[in-house]
Amino acid sequence: MINYFKMKKAEWKIKSTVYGTIAALIDNQKDILNLLQKMYIALKDVPVEDLQKGLVTKLAEIIHTQSKDMAE
Structure with missing residues (x-):
């Protein structure tokens, strides 16, 4: 039963992240x-x-400036 609640909590986090991104x-x-x-x-x-x-x-x-910066 505890695992079920942990899975639901993780599911809600994922859903809220996805819905928040869509809303943004x-x-x-x-x-x-x-x-x-x-x-x-x-x-x-x-x-x-x-x-x-x-x-x-x-x-x-x-590209030139990036390669120049990486060389230094």
Whole structure:
């Protein structure tokens, strides 16, 4: 009987964690959608090639600084 209560307690912890995460996502949904809309509006007239080049350049910079920091 004690094991049953321990299992139920663990089950409630897991359920509360899952439901809390879902609630947080729903609460932040408006903010996420607003951010995506602003990004779309800002980048809709930029050619895809420029976006790809910019992304590759930024990734290369990040990788370079990280490898530089790890070497030190």
